[in-house]
Amino acid sequence: MSPDRGGGAEALEQMYRRLHNYYGEMHWWPGDSAFEIMVGAILTQNTNWRNVERALENVKREGCLDPVALWTCNDDDIERMIRPSGFYRIKTKRIRAFLEMVMGEYKGDVRQLCDTETDALRERLLAVSGIGEETADSMLLYGAGKPIFVIDNYTRRILTRHGVITDDWSYGDIQALCMRAGDNTAERYRAFHGYIVNTGKEFCRKVPRCAGCPLEMMT
DNA sequence: CACCAGGCAAGTA
């Protein structure tokens, strides 16, 4: 028997209410353009956001924060600009692969890319080497404004600690649960994910510091 | 000093 993936929607709803009450309005993932957010989604893989900001500042300062401009850069230039984000060689390859898709299939028009139907766009992003589920969903939600729930390690950890899921749940299982309840708007998904990351950083690390957590003693 | 950070792909058995 596969585990029960039917319940838990009420727990999610309660979590959202508690987190919203604790953190208030949240506008997560800053960025001046969809393209900036999509590049940032690659840069932030296993990397502190502060270092991503440094990398993005470098790219922006050199006027390369758009598909055509970045496309004309050499790999050496991209590596140099994004170095503070770490993994700069492999991330340059990943950015290059993403650019090839944007340029080749959308002529560098990010607006057109964002207008693509959600499921088709998700499949297309996942086919790019270096873009996995979390990165694709971050691009879809924060870049393209699609109503897609982003599942990260904090989401998995918090839901596991609260007994809502178990270790054998796949990314898609957890995502389906998180997208089952309430009003499924991009606005809500953005806030919810931001809440989860804030809560995870502050209270739910590998060595948990649960005292004061807004989810503490949740039934 | 060890450990962490807004993951993913390739390699191994």
Place this chain on the structure above:
DNA sequence: TACTTGCATGGT
């Protein structure tokens, strides 16, 4: 299929 490892910088 299910682990393991490489990728790399900067902060705590």
